Amino acid sequence: MYHTMSATPTDVIATKSEWTIQDHPKANEDIPISLLIKDKSNQPIQTFDTVHEKKMHLFIVSKDLTYFSHIHPKYKGNGEFDFTTSFPAGGDYKLISEFTPKGGGDPSVESHWVKIEGQSAEVKALVPDQNLTKVVDGKKVTLSFNHLMAGMTVHLNFTISDAASNQPLKNLQPYLGAMGHAVAISDDVKKYLHIHPMTTEGNGPKVTFMTIFPEKGIYKVWGQFQHAGKVFTVPFVINVPK
Template structure:
């Protein structure tokens, strides 16, 4: 990954699992907005929040795991059933950066982040097998575009049994330089980040040992990289695509607008020499 608007919709899911009876998950479906101002030179951005605007119920998601109570460290098959406002399954979805669904999983304290892609089985159904590293609360964010519709985000929380990880404090980073998988990645902004104002994020990637610029980044899901941003309370979600999708480094630039002040976590995902690596930063957006 966050953003729980409770719409209270429950749907029948394969294998006789009914979400409202599971007890371990609650529907928190919400409709995201596609920010068209981000096209062209500015890349694209998908945002959603908990504003509960009219028209947010065009699609609904029902979520079910193969076990009614998922447990940490144990593989679970997750089924996500997408139905329209009429209760009928959505029959097809647009391809968005090579996938019909992007699924973001984050722990409540945002210390855990996982970006995966459930397989579309037809008749509105997506499935994937995954597992959680520790017990505790996790938020699941499904990012998708119904065929002929607009980009939408569906979310839910899940309680995972097992020993919880030590809770991590979400504090703004003192330095915007991180080292991951032998890469040194510096995040910079073209101006002070304030709510409601567009800002450019630039990830500059070097070899951690030689300090030489990395100029041969490989496409990841059809672009030089992807950025996911979540507010500390998980209410605001931004999925940002690069200004230049065909860039190969050392710079990867993205434009976004933080909807309100507060603490946010930023994850950048890139691919080099056949391996995807993820780098994260915590920032404070000043203002209200």
């Protein structure tokens, strides 16, 4: 699995994970889940760096990438994290955790598929967006690129305005220690990129992220930003050419 914080080479500590979830988890119920992070020799890793204000960031997506959730498991000690979540429908979900063992440079990623019982949601094919402007929670967000191509550094620009007044938003708030966060996942749910803003360019209206899409293909990208104390998430489906 690819994962990168930026376009610099990665320096990742090898890890293993053990996930614990009840038998027959069902949709729309609170499901406690724990995961144990171990090193290559199966010893629990004890100490994790706090990165973007948390020791672990965890993303939950449905197999068709319709559902997306970003949560922060609690560190219990001795390598164990836990959280409780619910799933909106039956089906397969991927849990993607990102954390940095002390001494690691870039974050490690451990993921796990879970099968949730219950009525399945309609599975939607991932179709690239024709229009890269969306309105979410009263914000109008446009995604643009300097040069979108697999294997090359790309700048993703999110430009945000108030949907009602069309005025550029210049008072975004830091969310988890940055002016925004973005995650990209390939349509086969195999490639995962957590992308942080390049620089602090004030508080909007434009937030630029830098990454490298490792291969051509269709990706879903979620940008997350905070305004007036509320986090909003804007998804885009893009086709990254070779």
